[in-house]
Amino acid sequence: MRNHDLHPDTTMNASRHSPGLITGITLGLLPQFVIIIGIYLFSNAWIALGIEGFLLGCVLIAWIIRGWRPRLGRIPRVTIPFTLMHLVSGPVLMLLWRQDPENITALLLRLNVHDSQWPLLIFLHCTAVPLFEELYWRGILFSNSKKPVLADLFFSLYHAGILAVLLPPILWPASLVSLAGAAYIWRRLTILGNGIIPAIILHAAADISLLITTYWIVH
Numbered sequence: 001m002r003n004h005d006l007h008p009d010t011t012m013n014a015s016r017h018s019p020g021l022i023t024g025i026t027l028g029l030l031p032q033f034v035i036i037i038g039i040y041l042f043s044n045a046w047i048a049l050g051i052e053g054f055l056l057g058c059v060l061i062a063w064i065i066r067g068w069r070p071r072l073g074r075i076p077r078v079t080i081p082f083t084l085m086h087l088v089s090g091p092v093l094m095l096l097w098r099q100d101p102e103n104i105t106a107l108l109l110r111l112n113v114h115d116s117q118w119p120l121l122i123f124l125h126c127t128a129v130p131l132f133e134e135l136y137w138r139g140i141l142f143s144n145s146k147k148p149v150l151a152d153l154f155f156s157l158y159h160a161g162i163l164a165v166l167l168p169p170i171l172w173p174a175s176l177v178s179l180a181g182a183a184y185i186w187r188r189l190t191i192l193g194n195g196i197i198p199a200i201i202l203h204a205a206a207d208i209s210l211l212i213t214t215y216w217i218v219h
Contacts, residue, residue: 019140027141028154030055035161045111048162049124056132063140070139073195079202082185086205090213096174097167105218107166122211130203137183138190138199148184156180182206 019027034055038048113121141151156179163175182202189198 024141025150027059027136028151030059031136031154031158032161035158039111039162039165043110043112045113045121046117049129053128053132056136059140060132060135068140070135071195072197073190073193075197075201076189076192078192079189079198082189082198082202083205086182086202087209089206090209090211093210094213094217096171099166099217101218104166104214108214108218111165118211118215122208122215125207125211126204130200130207134186134196134199134203138187138196142190143187144191146188148180149187152180152183152187155183 031052034048034052038044038051042048137151137155141154143149143151156176159179160172160176163179164172167175186199186202189202190196192198
């Protein structure tokens with residue numbers, strides 16, 4: 001793996017603040033502990049969200065202190081069809097899953113997600129979560145490579161670890177590949193738009209689609 005594969009390029013105003021290969025790998029692995037601690041150790045989605053926010057916030061502050069500044073960029077036209085595709089990802093996943101609503105409810109309660117908390121959960125995943133995660137994955141760990149890079153894989157592993165709690169094992173490989181593909185597309189749109197706005201939009205669309213579809217099924 002070449003060093004620049006985990007480096008932000010100059011269009012993101014971050015080339016001299018980019019992590020080295022070892023630091024980039026470390027930053028890619030750190031969020032995995034969010035899943036291990038929050039989801040698998042405490043079985044609590046809110047603890048996982050809290051740890052993620054604290055971790056990403058600390059890293060972002062450290063990089064900003066170093067002089068790193070993200071670029072919002074513009075919204076390329078191709079973002080629109082990709083957004084529509086992401087908005088149907090939730091229903092497609094649920095069609096493949098075909099899980100009993102009662103089982104989904106039991107799984108969510110096991111993660112301490114209760115009915116009254118859904119508005120907050122959806123709000124966070126259409127605002128703070130996509131913003132902070134894109135600043136991290138397509139900002140600090142941005143790469144201008146035209147090929148898949150380690151950061152795409154780390155992003156996929158992180159989110160596949162969350163979905164693994166909800167999905168049957170037979171769907172784990174498909175979720176891993178689709179998430180890596182999403183990471184690659186979002187990174188390429190970040191290059192095309194010269195900023196993270198397109199990736200934030202697509203990330204929010206995917207999260208909202210999955211959450212609203214899940215809410216609709218269990219209600």
